[in-house]
Amino acid sequence: MNLSRLLSEKRLVICCGSGGVGKTTTSAALALQGAALGRKTLVLTIDPARRLADALGISSLDHRPRRLPDATLRRRGGSASGTLDAMMLDAKATLDDLIHRHAPSPEARDAILANPIYRYGSRALIENPEYLAMEKVNALEAEGSWDLIVVDTPPTRHALDFFSASRRMGEFLEGNRFLAMMTPEGRRGLTGGRILGFGLGAITRLIERVTGTELLQAARDFFTAFEGMFEGFRERAARMESLLRSEATTTVIVTSPEPHALAEARQLYASFAGDRIPFGALVVNRVAIDRLVEGALDGVAAGGTAMDSRERVRLDALIENYYIFRSLAARDSRALAALAGLGIDPARMLIVPALEEEVVRIEGLRKFLRALKPGAAALRPPGARRRSR
Amino acid sequence: MQDKIPGPPPRGFCCDLAPATEATISTRRLLIFTGKGGCGKSALASAMALDAARNGRRVLLVEAALRGDHPGRLHALFGVPPLPSDPVRLERGLWGVRIEAEAALRSYVLRRVRFEALYRAVFDRPSVRRTVAFFPGLRELMVLWQLRAFEQEERKNRPRFDLIVFDAPSTGLVLFLLQLPQVVVQILKTGVFARDAADIYALLADPSRTQILIATLPEELPVLEARDLWQRLQSLPSPASAGIVVNGLLGGIRDVGPLPGPRSARLRTDPALSAIEGAAGAEAMRAVLHANRILLRKQDSFARHLGTLASTRAPIWTLPFITPEAGNEAALTPLLAEALRAAGLDAAIEAPA
Numbered sequence: 001m002n003l004s005r006l007l008s009e010k011r012l013v014i015c016c017g018s019g020g021v022g023k024t025t026t027s028a029a030l031a032l033q034g035a036a037l038g039r040k041t042l043v044l045t046i047d048p049a050r051r052l053a054d055a056l057g058i059s060s061l062d063h064r065p066r067r068l069p070d071a072t073l074r075r076r077g078g079s080a081s082g083t084l085d086a087m088m089l090d091a092k093a094t095l096d097d098l099i100h101r102h103a104p105s106p107e108a109r110d111a112i113l114a115n116p117i118y119r120y121g122s123r124a125l126i127e128n129p130e131y132l133a134m135e136k137v138n139a140l141e142a143e144g145s146w147d148l149i150v151v152d153t154p155p156t157r158h159a160l161d162f163f164s165a166s167r168r169m170g171e172f173l174e175g176n177r178f179l180a181m182m183t184p185e186g187r188r189g190l191t192g193g194r195i196l197g198f199g200l201g202a203i204t205r206l207i208e209r210v211t212g213t214e215l216l217q218a219a220r221d222f223f224t225a226f227e228g229m230f231e232g233f234r235e236r237a238a239r240m241e242s243l244l245r246s247e248a249t250t251t252v253i254v255t256s257p258e259p260h261a262l263a264e265a266r267q268l269y270a271s272f273a274g275d276r277i278p279f280g281a282l283v284v285n286r287v288a289i290d291r292l293v294e295g296a297l298d299g300v301a302a303g304g305t306a307m308d309s310r311e312r313v314r315l316d317a318l319i320e321n322y323y324i325f326r327s328l329a330a331r332d333s334r335a336l337a338a339l340a341g342l343g344i345d346p347a348r349m350l351i352v353p354a355l356e357e358e359v360v361r362i363e364g365l366r367k368f369l370r371a372l373k374p375g376a377a378a379l380r381p382p383g384a385r386r387r388s389r
Numbered sequence: 390m391q392d393k394i395p396g397p398p399p400r401g402f403c404c405d406l407a408p409a410t411e412a413t414i415s416t417r418r419l420l421i422f423t424g425k426g427g428c429g430k431s432a433l434a435s436a437m438a439l440d441a442a443r444n445g446r447r448v449l450l451v452e453a454a455l456r457g458d459h460p461g462r463l464h465a466l467f468g469v470p471p472l473p474s475d476p477v478r479l480e481r482g483l484w485g486v487r488i489e490a491e492a493a494l495r496s497y498v499l500r501r502v503r504f505e506a507l508y509r510a511v512f513d514r515p516s517v518r519r520t521v522a523f524f525p526g527l528r529e530l531m532v533l534w535q536l537r538a539f540e541q542e543e544r545k546n547r548p549r550f551d552l553i554v555f556d557a558p559s560t561g562l563v564l565f566l567l568q569l570p571q572v573v574v575q576i577l578k579t580g581v582f583a584r585d586a587a588d589i590y591a592l593l594a595d596p597s598r599t600q601i602l603i604a605t606l607p608e609e610l611p612v613l614e615a616r617d618l619w620q621r622l623q624s625l626p627s628p629a630s631a632g633i634v635v636n637g638l639l640g641g642i643r644d645v646g647p648l649p650g651p652r653s654a655r656l657r658t659d660p661a662l663s664a665i666e667g668a669a670g671a672e673a674m675r676a677v678l679h680a681n682r683i684l685l686r687k688q689d690s691f692a693r694h695l696g697t698l699a700s701t702r703a704p705i706w707t708l709p710f711i712t713p714e715a716g717n718e719a720a721l722t723p724l725l726a727e728a729l730r731a732a733g734l735d736a737a738i739e740a741p742a
Contacts, residue, residue: 018427020610120526120572127564206507210498212580260427288683292676299668307660315661317643318677324641325680356651356682 002347002374006280007034007148010250012141012243013280016153016162016268017254018261022285022352022359024051026254027152028086029365029372035073035082039147042140046089046133046154056086057361063090065145072362085146091129094136095122104228111225117218129154131165138240163277166240169233250280257287257332262339269342281348284336284375289353290329297322336375351375418548419540419592420631421555423563424604425614429636431462432718433604433708434556436725440735442483443726446551449476449539453488453532453558461487463556468719476539484550486539490528493535501581526572529565530582532558533589540592560618563601566593567621593629600631605698607638612694619703632704634734638691639710642684651678706732 006013007030015027024047031043042065045052053061056068065085073084103109112118125132130153137151153162208216243249251272255265265282272279297319307315339349352372359368422434431452438450452463452472464471467479472487479485498508542549557563565572569590577583593599601622605615615633622630649655649662656662656678666674698705708728711721729735 019425020427020606020608120568123568202507206502208580210501210580211582212577214578215580215582258427260429264427290676290680292673296673297665297669297677300665300673307664311660311664314645315664317645318661318665318681320641320643321645321684322677322680324639325684354683356679356686358686 003030003281003350003372004033004037006250006252008037008039010280011146011148011248012137013148013150013250013252014153014162015151015252015254018256018264021254021256021258021261023047023254024152025055025359025365025368026252026283026285026352027150028052028055029359029368030252031084031086031148031150032073032362032365033369034148034150035084038082040081040083040085040145041148041150042085042087042146043150043152044087044089044133044137044140045152046091046129047152052086052088052152054360055365056084058086061086061088063087063093089129089133089136091126091132094129094132095125098132098135102229102232108225108228111221115218115222115225117215117222128161130161131169133162134165134240135236138236138243141243142239163244163271163275166237166244170237170241245276245278247278250278252281252283253279254283254285256285257335259335262335266339266342269344279348281350282339282342282344283350283352283372284339285352286354287336287351288325288329288332289351290326292326347374349375418551419536419553419555419599421557421563421593421599421601422604423557423560423601423618425560425611428604428606428611430604431556432466432721432725433602433634433636433729434554435463435466435722436729437734438483438552438554439480439722440726440730441552441554442480444735446482447549448483449550449553450479450483450485451488451536451539451553451555452486453490453536453555453562455490455528455532455558455562463487465718466722488532488535490531493531494527497531497534526565526568529562530569530572530586530589532562533566533593534585537589537592560614563618564621566590567625569593594625594627596627596629599629601629602631603633603703604636605633606636607691607694609690609694612697616697616701619701630703632706633698633701634729635695635698635705635707637710638707639684639687642688645681645685648678648682648685651675651682706734708732708734 013030013034015023015030017023024045027043027045031041034041043052045061050061053059057072058066058068065087068084068086073082099109099112103112133151133154137149140146140149204216251268253265253268255261269279269282271277300315300319336351350372351374352368355367355371357364357367359365420434420437422430422437424430435450438448442448450463452461454461460471463485467485469477469479469485472485474487474489474492476484476486495508499505502508536553536555539550540548540553569586573583573586573590577586603615603618605611619630619633622628645661649659656674662674662678665677695705695707706729708725711724711728
């Protein structure tokens with residue numbers, strides 16, 4: 001299945017990969033392509049930097065979907081029905097919204113917001129926004145206003161965290177039962193309850209000895225206040241888990257030829273297979289490509305004798321720089337050749353050569369899309385072209 | 390053989406950098422490398438540890454796993470099997486160890502509670518483990534507690550290690566460090582935990598014992614993250630931060646002046662490009678032009694990113710782009726150790742006089 005078909009048929013395209021590989025640019029380009037194919041498209045970025053706004057050539061983005069002007073999007077031959085909306089995840093607003101919307105009562109809401117565990121934990125959720133991103137995607141998808149949602153996942157070290165976020169939340173919610181037992185109500189229900197022969201009192205005292213009484217008290221308060229919300233969280237976590245694995249969803253792994261990014265891409269690819277998460281395509285961005293045959297510049301040293309010395313120096317500098325680039329290209333070419341071992345369908349392996357100009361505005365994205373090609377040709381090992389100097 | 394693009398960036402290549410700090414890390418015992426994932430933090434920590442060990446110090450190189458299964462990075466950089474939870478000798482004067490949050494929690498509780506049967510009954514239950522794991526900062530705290538235990542360890546009445554180099558798991562752990570006092574005051578308050586947390590903070594926020602180095606790459610996101618982290622560290626009462634190390638700077642790029650675009654009319658009138666075309670053909674000329682335009686773009690962005698970092702007034706060290714043969718990461722470590730010596734970073738880890 002090629003990229004156009006993915007973008008025509010799927011409802012959710014999740015772009016993931018290591019930070020700094022051009023994930024936001026790729027997401028914007030795929031969304032633009034989706035709109036060009038006539039779909040009502042939304043691109044959601046989690047990156048707080050201005051990249052998506054810059055890539056789309058708009059002044060600002062916030063947590064509400066913003067429609068790109070028709071004139072920006074439309075060009076000759078473009079489908080009339082496609083639209084493109086863009087928005088940025090505001091992790092704090094998403095979390096506040098969750099609590100406000102789902103708290104069973106104003107009292108429970110205030111107790112949660114004031115609880116020290118919540119206040120610490122919420123900071124962690126905002127700084128590592130995988131879970132909140134997943135909640136937002138879930139809400140947007142359920143809203144049904146778009147044919148296609150392209151998600152630019154958070155720039156985490158472990159991109160997989162995005163996919164396991166809802167499962168981890170589910171596990172956490174199960175785990176809370178233990179603490180719930182330590183609330184007065186929970187204990188009443190379990191009179192004489194014992195765990196492997198130890199009374200709850202002894203266990204509580206053990207935990208308290210390590211954590212101090214305040215922490216345990218705060219945890220109990222937190223779970224008591226959260227009680228009425230658990231079911232909703234559990235249901236949404238389950239919905240997200242099945243959405244991630246459904247026919248409607250696909251993933252695009254974005255990487256650069258840097259070793260660290262490639263390592264993460266491989267890890268993601270392997271985990272997707274193991275986790276039954278549908279894989280759509282691998283995009284290798286910023287590949288240095290050099291197609292000159294070995295020795296092509298040999299004649300240059302002899303030529304140019306008629307030049308003045310300043311130009312002669314510049315000529316040498318141009319050639320020296322070329323060989324620096326050539327060693328980068330050789331490295332990238334080896335990296336791509338090593339990727340062939342993954343056995344990815346060549347139509348799903350897309351290469352974007354290093355571009356001479358920054359990808360900004362719709363024009364830049366169109367250039368990016370034109371440069372993005374299935375990598376079969378680029379994957380040919382350099383062999384005879386290799387040259388040392 | 391390695392592809393090594395030699396040499397530091399030419400003078401005047403970028404902005405004026407703040408001079409690297411005079412303060413050495415010689416008397417300090419704990420060196421923490423942090424930074425966004427993928428910035429070469431592990432490679433730097435390894436090279437730094439190797440360099441110190443080769444200069445006569447007894448060094449422990451530490452990596453940590455906050456969540457179970459990741460096999461770690463350091464062993465690959467020395468070409469050995471994954472690191473165990475007890476220090477293992479990597480070479481003369483150098484040991485490596487991996488701290489796992491969960492194992493650290495276990496040994497912590499056992500040491501503090503001394504009642505193994507009860508520990509097993511309670512903490513070995515998956516639901517309890519998951520719940521306990523949720524306690525704010527617990528994993529981070531356990532890792533740091535184990536780190537401090539290594540720092541305190543003595544053999545024959547002297548510290549077992551002269552220097553501990555810690556490859557911190559991304560920036561999260563250092564951000565936790567920043568929040569530690571609030572965690573103690575607002576959440577832990579009393580109990581064994583609170584006391585231990587205060588001790589850990591006392592070590593990590595003491596610039597005479599601990600230094601934090603931020604690893605970054607000359608790319609936008611890593612640079613912004615390094616800048617923000619540096620600024621947040623400076624907001625501490627006594628910041629134990631040494632500076633920022635910029636990894637992977639492509640050196641040796643020569644100045645070729647302005648270049649025409651690939652479709653520009655000026656292509657015909659550019660003497661050097663015309664000479665290349667004359668000698669080697671249009672295709673070769675275009676390849677040379679493309680290569681130079683890509684490098685020029687890289688160089689411009691390096692300069693911009695270094696400028697961003699320079700605005701923090703942090704001490705900055707730059708290291709050249711080095712890439713080993715695919716699949717042989719261990720070859721990188723000694724090369725990088727040489728590079729950081731050349732960059733003057735070694736002065737920070739000389740053995741005390």
